[in-house]
Amino acid sequence: MEMEWVRVTRSVYGQTELSGASWDPLLLFVLAGIAIVVLHALYKMTLAPRAKASDSS
Amino acid sequence: MADSRPPAGQDGPAGRVIRHFLADRLFHWIMAISVLILIATGFLPKPEIYGYQFNWGLLGYELNWVPIHWVIGLLLTAAVVFHIVRASIWQSLAAILPGPRDAADAWRIACRAIADRESPPVRQGKYSLAQKLYHLAITVIVLTLIVTGLLMLAKIDTSYWQRNPYFLSSYGWGIVYVLHGYAAMALITLLILHVYFALRPEKLFFTRSMIVGWITGDEYRKTFDDRWQPEQKGSATANGSEPARRPAE
Numbered sequence: 221m222e223m224e225w226v227r228v229t230r231s232v233y234g235q236t237e238l239s240g241a242s243w244d245p246l247l248l249f250v251l252a253g254i255a256i257v258v259l260h261a262l263y264k265m266t267l268a269p270r271a272k273a274s275d276s277s
Numbered sequence: 278m279a280d281s282r283p284p285a286g287q288d289g290p291a292g293r294v295i296r297h298f299l300a301d302r303l304f305h306w307i308m309a310i311s312v313l314i315l316i317a318t319g320f321l322p323k324p325e326i327y328g329y330q331f332n333w334g335l336l337g338y339e340l341n342w343v344p345i346h347w348v349i350g351l352l353l354t355a356a357v358v359f360h361i362v363r364a365s366i367w368q369s370l371a372a373i374l375p376g377p378r379d380a381a382d383a384w385r386i387a388c389r390a391i392a393d394r395e396s397p398p399v400r401q402g403k404y405s406l407a408q409k410l411y412h413l414a415i416t417v418i419v420l421t422l423i424v425t426g427l428l429m430l431a432k433i434d435t436s437y438w439q440r441n442p443y444f445l446s447s448y449g450w451g452i453v454y455v456l457h458g459y460a461a462m463a464l465i466t467l468l469i470l471h472v473y474f475a476l477r478p479e480k481l482f483f484t485r486s487m488i489v490g491w492i493t494g495d496e497y498r499k500t501f502d503d504r505w506q507p508e509q510k511g512s513a514t515a516n517g518s519e520p521a522r523r524p525a526e
Contacts, residue, residue, distance in 0.1 A: 226451075226455055231447065237447045237448070237451060238447075238448060238451025238452065238454070238455060239451055239454065240451065240454035240455060240457075240458055241454065241455045241457070241458025241459050241462070242458075243458075245459075245462060246320075246462050246465070249462040249463060249465050249466045250465055250466070250469070252466050253465065253466040253467075253468075253469030253470055254469065256466075256469075256470060257469060257470065257473045260473075264477075267390070268390065269389060269390060269394040269395075269398075270394075
């Protein structure tokens with residue numbers, strides 16, 4: 221799937237103009253956030269040093 | 278590294294210590310609500326994008342999101358200006374800026390995670406390196422949104438000013454819209470991370486402190502070192518800048 225990064229339009233003079241950000245990357249930003257959450261949660265569940273009763277967690 | 282601080286009740290905060298004063302908590306929650314409204318009014322479907330009249334009408338009333346968006350944007354701008362002035366003059370910018378000791382902390386945290394798992398957790402200043410880096414990212418994103426958003430106010434008619442779309446060239450407006458759009462999308466990522474870390478069990482006392490303003494003396498001693506000298510709740514000292522040490526009994 222080809223992803224657009226910006227939206228372009230044509231002016232009345234036929235020139236290509238930048239009109240704004242494309243919303244195609246929005247899903248990438250959401251998935252990036254979710255990926256970091258999942259990776260951190262997995263790290264805390266498996267690899268992170270365990271907190272002792274006398275330490276902070 | 279051995280804990281050189283005395284145990285609870287002896288020459289250290291034994292009661293609640295103030296982490297966030299009321300003005301700072303109010304700023305945080307005003308900013309939070311503003312951002313959520315701005316995200317909703319910015320990303321929810323709109324007629325000009327989908328090419329049809331999307332009626333958000335409730336009981337026959339059609340919602341126009343544009344005035345809501347820019348008015349709340351001005352509220353966010355005012356809140357951020359208040360925060361910048363307060364943090365620069367009445368508080369310590371050094372507390373939130375990453376520095377060499379944060380790099381040393383990050384190295385110790387990594388070493389502990391890899392090779393020294395039995396040692397006690399690394400204590401840091403009032404804000405950890407992760408919190409400082411997050412704050413830096415949110416600063417860049419929100420300031421980008423505010424500056425581009427304020428520029429875009431020139432393109433709308435209001436009761437207070439007439440629109441001037443020739444303020445920038447077409448290409449210039451395109452850059453403004455691209456920056457505003459990508460900053461808004463990056464804000465979604467940062468929002469997801471912020472809510473996640475705010476709800477992590479070991480971080481809940483941070484979240485509580487943003488509501489009620491304090492953390493317990495025990496939480497302070499377990500998490501922070503002497504880089505943060507807080508004010509104890511109920512003390513007469515001002516602004517959390519003086520040591521809150523109680524005399525040894």
